[in-house]
Amino acid sequence: MLNPRFDEQPDISELQAALTTRLVSDPQLVAPYARDTSRAVATGAPIAVVLAESTADVSTALAWATRAGVPVSVRGAGTGLAGGAMGYDGGLVVSLERMTAILDIDVDNRLATVQPGVITATLDATAREHGLFFPPDPASARISTVGGNIATNAGGLRCVAHGVTTDSVAALEVVLADGRVMRTGARTRKNVVGYDLTRLFVGSEGTLGIITQAIVRLKPVAPGSPRSFRASFSSLEDAGLAVTAIVNGPTQPEVLELMDSLSVEIIESFHPSGLEVPAGAMLVGQTVGLDAETKAEDITTLCRTLGADDTEISETDALLEARRLSNPALNARGLKISCDVGVPVAALARMFHGVAEVSAAHSKRVSTVAHAGDGNLHCTVESPDTPTGISEADAVIDDITRLALSLGGTISGEHGIGSVKRHELGWQLDEVALDVQRSIKAALDPGGILTPDRAI
Template sequence: MDDLQTLRQQLGDRLVTEPGRVAQHAHDSSRAEPAGTPLALVEASSTADVAAALAWAHAHAVPVSVRGAGTGLAGGANAYDGGLIVSLAGMNQILSIDQNERVAVVQPGVITAELDAAARLEGLFYPPDPASARSCTIGGNIATNAGGLRCVAHGVTRDAVAALEVVLADGRVLRTGSRTRKNVVGYDLTSLMVGSEGTLGIVTEATVRLKPVPLGTPCSFRASFDDLDSAGRAVTAIVGGAATPEVLELMDAASVEIIESFQPSGLTVPRGAMLVGQTVGVTAAAQAAAIAETCVAHGATETEVSDSDALIEARRLSNPALTARGLKISCDVGVPVARLAEIFHGITEISRTHDRLVSTVAHAGDGNLHSTVDCADDDIAAADAVLDDITRLALALGGTITGEHGVGSVKLHELPWQLDEVSRATQAAIKQALDPRGILTPGRGI
């Protein structure tokens, strides 16, 4: 495109057209394939770069995909044929940490775990904790309203975002929210942007809330169950009980076996499922012991309480372990915590009906499940049918088609299963108002 030269004059070597470098940024970690050959890549280093790229794309009606670390699992960051890729990976600075106000100001390319580590040097921590925290970025977390292991105690990304700087589709810069604890001025545009999957604007700076590191030594716990139903009932009892875990994760037997094969740690594979978690604070050990007792009361055959992080680290290995095993067809659904036993029972029946191995791990404390189906590369459609059945089951139990990975392109066909016509029309009207030419992540998310 001849007019690309105009953008090059503004961006210089930050506008990349070399096919190999462009291709490296053309896809995320999902099974969705990039749609054709993108026009160019913008390796943004500032808000001004992003604004220039979007103003140009808006003027020329060029579709834009937004990419951070490429860890997304819903196809939301994949490139478009003839489109522009905006990479935020280079905008990776922690601009400030305010110990008094307990906030940090960061660019979108900051790795989530690196922000947490920097905050801990100040006696604080960043609450959202996706399993991929060591590789995913704050910008990607904001785009999908990511959750993670600590959601049961601290909520999701939206709960930690105080203010945003966002470049709109036409290149204008919008600032939302404030550093104050209370703010009811105008519409809540911050919450609107969080979870919008790059369809309404590109986040170039975020002010996020931090919390004090709890006193005392964290304590981990494990409980093994002969069946998933019992494990689900134990989770419901824990969440409704007096002890408050910071982490509460569930892995079925297939997942534990895959993780243990990937990186042996001495875990005994249960017959049904393994519940792992962590408590914090000065009463952490007592809380962990109480949770272990609750598990025994609901059928646990073996329990363990420890001050080691090994059990939590094992849970973090689920995604790389599944990938190494060749299991890549996965879904992300959520149900009310009280329905966990029912959905685990239903997943077992779906697995039998389709004669497919289904491996499930869950952020059990908030009812968010990730099921992965075994299949060959030429059999993805059959595996997707299994996941569709799991999604329909989640909806029948009062749940949602996605808890934290987002809709992207992978789940777009499921959107009408959850949202009625009025809801979809309202979202389309918001999209039209903020992106009238439809250039930002078109055909995904909504």
């Protein structure tokens, strides 16, 4: 069981002897590893950080933590938004930031073998040197890690065409709570041997084991030059209807994103690029292939027939760059109370209408950006960064989340549950589903040391 008295710190000398300089216990050096970029509030100080450089380091750390009954938080780049990587008071942090090797690019089988600390954009750039690319493309791709993306089953801009992270994961190496090392999956396209443990660990948020290596699937880069496009609407609901029409139409984009007027306003104030703030919302996207220009023209024509006031096609990525700036821009404005609900694509227009009603009911402005092509919305509440302001903003987020569920949606599309959304679990999962998931957790981590009291 977990150490019940964190004021009596466990003896870390054994762990220090095994890991030497890879174990850091100086409180000032430990502090930066104790939090992520979420709005979760730190509840204490970890006793040490393991700067793991190998699977063996992680195994040693977890075996010790299990014997000592010490809670463990897992950290990649610390870019998580759900409070999943926050350190525990008296706990141990296992950092994977040094495990950055791209071990193999298997061009013939379109696979890459990587350690968890590889930055997502770095893997993508390396694959492109071989005419391939890594499909997952979260907005944080330049700072988030492959391991973190797998742990939360991250989505991103290219989801509408290529799916979420789990669709690109072939196999994993995982260290279990007691230090044992397990391998899941295979390098083959087909594999129906035993339970699908790979997908069990994808999205498990560090509660079942720590991923120390992954074999991920790559895809060939489309020929020709991509085209970016924009369509501005005076109505957010019309933009939602346009998304549904595009997704169900014959011409499919690789990227289809939405920014409402408040989001565009905030992004432009953060990094002016000449974007004109729409009255309602702006769709931005990208088409690829030899017919990318024709596809972009077809999509923008469809948008005009559905009420777009203005459209644009570009040979640059500037429009997508504006979308990627949404999180830094919102953070710079001091806006940090957000959610990442998902709804069926056909419900987008109703969702946008409902968000506007929630915003009006609470007298709080809400900024919405979305991976519109797959129905994943990120709503951020404009509210003072004070206890009262945060409480009021949380009430808005709760109402938006309940709205998404009422439309057949989910409380999280890609960020995960962590500690921030744990109170919402019972809104979506019934007691039987929760009991089964807790049973799986107990079977793999009977001591409850791995990211306790988060996710499930």
